Structures are given as structure tokens and as C-alpha cells.
Amino acid sequence: MTAPSSISPPHQGSHWIEEWDPEDESFWESKGRRIARRNLAFSVISEHIGFSVWSMYSVLALSMGPEYGIDPAGKFFLVAVASLVGAILRVPYGFAIARFGGRNWTVFSAGLLLVPTVSLLFVMEPGTSYTTFMVVAVLTGVGGANFASSMTNINNFYPLRLKGWALGMNAGGGNIGVAVVQLVALLVIGVAGAGHPRVLLSVYVPLIVVATLLSARFMDNLGPVRNDTGAAEEAVREKHTWIMSVLYIGTFGSFIGYSFAFGLVLQNQFGRTPLQAASLTFIGPLLGSLIRPVGGRLADRLGGARVTLWNFAAMFAASGVVVLASLQKSLPLFIAGFVALFVLTGVGNGSTFKMIPGIYRAKASAQGMEGEAAAVYARRLSGASMALIGAVGALGGLGINLTLRQSFLSYGSGTGAFLAFLAYYGLCFVLTWAVYLRRTAVRAAPEATAGTEPRLSYAEV
Known part of the structure; x- marks a missing residue:
């Protein structure tokens, strides 16, 4: 796992680590844990502001x-x-870690957040054209792309047994940026009024600068992580990449889509004022973000597939509550159903991302790999898959907002969209069971013959 000599010169400096083996217990306990936790902490800060x-x-x-x-x-x-651009950019961002280094890319991507924030400072006023607002919406997409590079980077730092917790902490700390910006907006609207959006933007400019400087000072690049186009090509051909993408649309796509749309739904379907809407919108994203590490921890203990399966069943039920509340025009019931959905998206976010490295570790074992060879295989394939799964999953946010837009245009409410979401969660439940927990998929087949892909046990992933 040492670097080829042809690319060793760029790796000079105190922020490059050339030997890294988190699966080695002695290495992990002596110095790996401390380094990994430090990088996790500052990764969360930058990803948080990106969200x-x-x-x-x-x-x-x-x-x-x-x-x-x-x-x-x-x-x-x-x-x-904004959701679409963030989703698309997750693909190059996810692969940039291996090309430029985790610390280096985090510094760049955090600093880049100044572009949309400063742009909004200039254009956020009546009279600005819709086209201009659209261009700046494109720029804000870079904040959503930070997730892919951050998750790929932290995945490399932790051993398999702790990935559920580590990825849950990283993603949850980032996701909570949605709730925090909504809380800050509530404070701004409450103190300065809805007509002063620039105050909110002014708060974030110095925060972006601080996050960039902290990343530069305290984070590290991992020399053994290399840009592996073979892993990317293999991940594209791997069916589990696309199956998990469908499931991640249901969890993270729902989280980010609802986070973007909740306030607008409260305004346009229930007649809430900006202050009233802002006082409610942060609750769901906050709880969904805080619960994500719990979802990862549950997946570490019970198996990600099991947690994901029953989580989709609960999301189906919560969606039924939202549909009923929308039909009855009951705001309390609507909020209760939506908050439950937010919490469940957080649990599902943690459990689905735990499944990814576990799936590839199971495939490595089925191919006869052991020890370091199996760990390297799982790490390179899961890292490549995470970039693609994160991108496709984020498209769920686009789908939710476009579906709600069409529902309001056609029916004057979001009821039609909520019915579509309910059906999608039912599909995800069936898909999770059929691929990862169905009896024939769970039981290994020792009698598998040459040329026949063995039945792998994914129930524990």
C-alpha cells in the first residue's frame, strides 16, 4: 500500500500519512483512532456548513x-x-479524494462555499431576475457535493466494525447543517424581519473562512488511497451500487427533499407566515440529523439490512399519516407525520450507508479473500460506490421538489405527491427484503458449482 515512486513528490509534507491500516488492532489503538477522530471532527465542520x-x-x-x-x-x-446540481457534483467530488487527498480537497471545497454565499449577498433583493436567482441556485449546489467527498474520505479512516458509527456521525453532523441554517433564519426573521435575508448570509461568510482554515491546519491526506479508475468502473457494473442507490433515494433523498420543501408546503398549503413556517421547519431536519448516528450504530449491531427493512415499513406508515393529514387539512397531524418521517430518514441514512462496505466485504469473502486483501477490496469498491450512491440518492431531493411542484400546479396541494412517496417506500421495503433478506438470498450455498455466483449472506451487512 505504499505510493508509487512516480507520484511520491507531491506527498511531501506533514499532512500526508503514507502508512494506514485501521484493520490492524495494534495500529488502530496506538495512533489510528486518534488520527481518525481528529479528521472526523473537522470533516463534520466543513460538511456541516456545506449542507x-x-x-x-x-x-x-x-x-x-x-x-x-x-x-x-x-x-x-x-x-x-440546487438539489440537482448538488447531486451531479457528488460524483466528481467523491473521486477527488483519491486524486488530491482528503485534507487538500476539503480545504478547496470548503473555501469554494464562499462563491454562492457572497453571490447571494449581492443578488438577494426584490427586482432581481428569476434567471439570476436560478444561476445562484446552481452555485449553491457545491454545498451538497461536499457530502460525497467527506463520506468517501472518512470511510478510508475507519475499520469495518466502526464504519456504521463513523459514517453516521460524519453524515449526521453534516446533515444538521440544514436544521442550523433554518434556526439561524428563524432568529433573523424574528429579530430583523423577513425582509432582511442578507443578515443570514453575512453570518455564514466568516464561518466558511474559519472552516477552511481549520481543515488546512488539522486534517490529513492518506497516501495509500489512490485514484482507482478500475474500482469506479467496477462499481458502475456492480448491481448492488444501483440497488443501494434506489434505497438511498428513499432515505437521504427524502431527508434533503423534505428539508428543502417543508417550509414551502407549510406556507402554501397551510397558510403559515414566514415566521410561523420558520419556527417549525427546523424540527424535522434537526431530529433526522441527530438520529443518523443511532441508525449507524443499530446497523453495526443488528445488521444494516434488517434495520433498513423495518425502517421503510415505518416510513410507509408515517407517509400514510401525512396523506391523511393533508386530506383533512390537519396541521398538527401533518407536522407529527412529517417529523416522524424526518426521524426515520435519519435512521435509514445511517443503516443504508453501513450496508455498503459490508456488502463488498461479504463479496470479498465469497471470492476467497482474507485479511488485508479483503479489507483493501472492500475499501476501494465501497469508496467508489459511495460517490455514485450519494449522487443518485441526492437526486431524490430533486424528485421530491419536482413532484410537489407538479402536485401544487395540478391539485393546489401536496396530497398527490405524498401518495407517490408512500408508494416509493413500499417499493423500497420489497426491494430490501427481496435482495438482502429473502431466505434464498440470505442462505449461503456451499454446493455452488464453478461458474455459478455463490449465494451471499447479506443479512448482517
Whole structure:
């Protein structure tokens, strides 16, 4: 796992670590754990602010009154564009870690958040064209891409037995940036009024600078992690990459889509004012973010597939509550159902991402690999898959906002969209059971003959 001599010169410096084996117990206990936790902490900070910038339009839209000349469908489309760009950029961001180093890319991507934030400072006022707002919505997408590089980077630092917890902490700390920006927006609206969105933006400019400097000072690059186009190509051909993408649309796609849209739904379906909507929107993203590490920990103990299966069953039931509340125009029931959905998306986010490295470790064992060889195989394939799964999963946010936009255009409410979401969770439940927990998929087949792919046991992943 040493670096080829042809690329060793760029790895000079105190921030490069050339030997890294977290699966080695003695290495992990002597120095690996300390280094991994330090990088996790500062990764969370940068990813947290990235999520805040990515979801900035979800709170700024509450301040876009009639004087902005943008109807509800137009606002849903703005947040959908931000969601789309963030999803697309997750692919190159995920692979950038191996090309440039985790610390180096985190510094760059954190500093890049200044571009959309400063741009919004200039354009956030009545009279600005919708096209201009659309261009800046594209820029805010870079905040959502930070997730892919951050998760790929932290996946490399931790041993398999702790990945569920570590990835849950990293993602949960980042996801909570959605709730924090909504809380800060609530404070701004409450103190300065809905007509002063620039105050919110002014808060984040210095925070971005601080996060960039902290990443540069305290994070590390892992020399053994190499840009492996073979792993990327193999991940694209691997069916589990796309199966897990479908499941991740249901969990993370729901989380980010609902986070972007919740306030707009409260405004347009239940007639809430900007202050009233802002006072409610942060609750769901906050709980969903805080519970994500719990989902990862449960998956470490019970198996990610089992946790994911029953989590989708619960999401199906919670969606039924939301549909009923929408039909009855019951705001308390609607909020209760939506908050439950947010919590369940957090649990599912943790359990699905735990499954990814476990799936590839199981495949390595089925191919006869052991020890370091199996760990390397699982690490390279899971890292490549995470970039793709994270990107496709984030497209769920786009789907949710476009579906809600169409539902409001067609029916004047979100009921039609909520029915579509309910059906999707039912599909995810069936898919999880059929692929990872069905009796024939769980039981290993020792009698498998040459040329026949063995039946792998995924129940514990």
C-alpha cells in the first residue's frame, strides 16, 4: 500500500500519512483512532456548513414575498435546481479524494462555499431576475457535493466494525447543517424581519473562512488511497451500487427533499407566515440529523439490512399519516407525520450507508479473500460506490421538489405527491427484503458449482 515512486513528490509534507491500516488492532489503538477522530471532527465542520449553503434557498424562499414576483412553483423549482446540481457534483467530488487527498480537497471545497454565499449577498433583493436567482441556485449546489467527498474520505479512516458509527456521525453532523441554517433564519426573521435575508448570509461568510482554515491546519491526506479508475468502473457494473442507490433515494433523498420543501408546503398549503413556517421547519431536519448516528450504530449491531427493512415499513406508515393529514387539512397531524418521517430518514441514512462496505466485504469473502486483501477490496469498491450512491440518492431531493411542484400546479396541494412517496417506500421495503433478506438470498450455498455466483449472506451487512 505504499505510493508509487512516480507520484511520491507531491506527498511531501506533514499532512500526508503514507502508512494506514485501521484493520490492524495494534495500529488502530496506538495512533489510528486518534488520527481518525481528529479528521472526523473537522470533516463534520466543513460538511456541516456545506449542507447549510446547499439548503440556503429553502429558508431564503420564505423571505421572497410578493415583491419578488415568484410563485410557489417557481420557488420549488429553485430548490430543485440546487438539489440537482448538488447531486451531479457528488460524483466528481467523491473521486477527488483519491486524486488530491482528503485534507487538500476539503480545504478547496470548503473555501469554494464562499462563491454562492457572497453571490447571494449581492443578488438577494426584490427586482432581481428569476434567471439570476436560478444561476445562484446552481452555485449553491457545491454545498451538497461536499457530502460525497467527506463520506468517501472518512470511510478510508475507519475499520469495518466502526464504519456504521463513523459514517453516521460524519453524515449526521453534516446533515444538521440544514436544521442550523433554518434556526439561524428563524432568529433573523424574528429579530430583523423577513425582509432582511442578507443578515443570514453575512453570518455564514466568516464561518466558511474559519472552516477552511481549520481543515488546512488539522486534517490529513492518506497516501495509500489512490485514484482507482478500475474500482469506479467496477462499481458502475456492480448491481448492488444501483440497488443501494434506489434505497438511498428513499432515505437521504427524502431527508434533503423534505428539508428543502417543508417550509414551502407549510406556507402554501397551510397558510403559515414566514415566521410561523420558520419556527417549525427546523424540527424535522434537526431530529433526522441527530438520529443518523443511532441508525449507524443499530446497523453495526443488528445488521444494516434488517434495520433498513423495518425502517421503510415505518416510513410507509408515517407517509400514510401525512396523506391523511393533508386530506383533512390537519396541521398538527401533518407536522407529527412529517417529523416522524424526518426521524426515520435519519435512521435509514445511517443503516443504508453501513450496508455498503459490508456488502463488498461479504463479496470479498465469497471470492476467497482474507485479511488485508479483503479489507483493501472492500475499501476501494465501497469508496467508489459511495460517490455514485450519494449522487443518485441526492437526486431524490430533486424528485421530491419536482413532484410537489407538479402536485401544487395540478391539485393546489401536496396530497398527490405524498401518495407517490408512500408508494416509493413500499417499493423500497420489497426491494430490501427481496435482495438482502429473502431466505434464498440470505442462505449461503456451499454446493455452488464453478461458474455459478455463490449465494451471499447479506443479512448482517
